[in-house]
Amino acid sequence: MTAGAPPGPVFRTALTELTGVRHPIVQTGMGWVAGPRLVSASAAAGALGVLASATMTTDRLRSAIREVKSRTDRPFGVNLRADAEDAGERVRIIVEEGVQVASFALAPSRELIAELKDAGVVVIPSVGARRHAEKVAAWGADAVVVQGGEGGGHTGAVATTVLLPQVVDAVGIPVIAAGGFHDGRGLAAALAYGAAGIAMGTRFLLTSDSTVPAAVKARYLAAGVGDVTVTTAVDGLPHRMLRSELVAGLEAAGRPAALLRAVRHAAAFRKVSGLGWSRMVRDGLAMKHGRDLSWSQVLLAANTPMMLKSAMVDGDPRGGVMAAGQVAGVIDDLPSCAELVDRIVTDARRTLDGLRPA
Structure with a gap:
């Protein structure tokens, strides 16, 4: 105490x-x-x-x-x-x-x-x-x-x-x-x-x-204001994060590749969170209704938890995304x-x- x-x-x-x-x-x-x-x-x-x-x-x-x-x-x-x-x-x-x-x-x-x-x-x-x-x-x-x-x-x-x-x-x-x-x-x-x-x-x-992890913090500290971007490539919604090789690749890959990746990430998040598929579907329905999203956007949203985990927990700034406010640049x-x-x-x-x- x-x-x-x-x-x-x-x-x-x-x-x-x-x-x-x-x-x-x-x-x-x-x-x-x-x-x-x-x-x-x-x-x-x-x-x-x-x-x-x-x-x-x-x-x-x-x-x-x-x-x-x-x-x-x-x-x-x-x-x-x-x-x-x-x-x-x-x-x-x-x-x-x-x-x-x-x-x-x-x-x-x-x-x-x-x-x-x-x-x-x-x-x-x-x-x-x-x-x-x-x-x-x-x-x-x-x-x-x-x-x-x-x-x-x-x-x-x-x-x-x-x-x-x-x-x-x-x-x-x-x-x-x-x-x-x-x-x-x-x-x-x-x-x-x-x-x-x-x-x-x-x-x-x-x-x-x-x-x-220290390697991820180092990426933040090295960033300038211009290194913080807004992208919809991760989950279909505007998402502010650090520019990285992964973000550039997601933006270049197009929607089909992103949807396939989202399915894999949904399966991974199911194991981490302990949620069953039925619960995840119901949560997706609630999200779709609450934010007026398309089904592809709901599926893309499965990207977010696991791609953040890759950086914030596993310490892989190349394989994960790094959510960041513009203040990261200062x-x-x-x-x-x-x-x-x-x-x-x-x-x-x-x-x-x-x-x-x-």
Whole structure:
């Protein structure tokens, strides 16, 4: 457990009040990356660490939650796929294990939000459009993460600097800004826009507490801003990642080869996740309905978990894909989570103090 009394927060915002974290910073739930070690380090540093559950079995999710709790007594969250058939079971695990926050990559249903809130769990969906923020706010979400197009992974086309103020003006719940953040100046800017804090994925991936293999981290650190691209070749949806030989090959291969690869990856993910074919088909139906996808896009989506695993777990930057925000091009070090959070908060305060008249 965390020893000693933690220092008080430098910034008190609606996010720190809502979740009980010391600093208005969220470490996002990145598949294969946001495991117990990174989440507990982020939480202990005073940020809101979020455990990624989509690539875990339900048994593994429960044990991962318990592992985080054995490492720190600070608040943390779990990220869920709202369209997964076993979302209800995962919600029950969160409630039973006393997790403080549930986050979602897709908008959860009104009923799922109500179930979590009735159990005292804070609900924070992630969205990429104002209308989606308005919808989850009307359904009772406690806060919302808004990711602009600079963000890594699946992303939209609207920049954070345009999307964030739109959403802040449209909803009456705390808004957490994501996409393009990595330092204290970004936190200061987000607060100036009216956000209650910032959420970061790539910046936390590139810490010494992250379990991503060294060879893959080196690829991120060597990248420039121009080395981060958006492609639909991996799973049929816009996906921001590092340029690589594999991505170039996928883009050149065409749809038939991609579909064949997706079938192989679906079979591999079935073994890793413990899901049966019927469950995977049902999840595919839910995904198709929730995102209005074609069947070929649903099948291509099977590429994502295993191609990310190849890089983020197996350490093969040539055989896997590396989801990345554009900030990967300006990050050049691997601090601990504690060092990173302290640096961001200190620099944000210095930045804001420097704006005051002498």
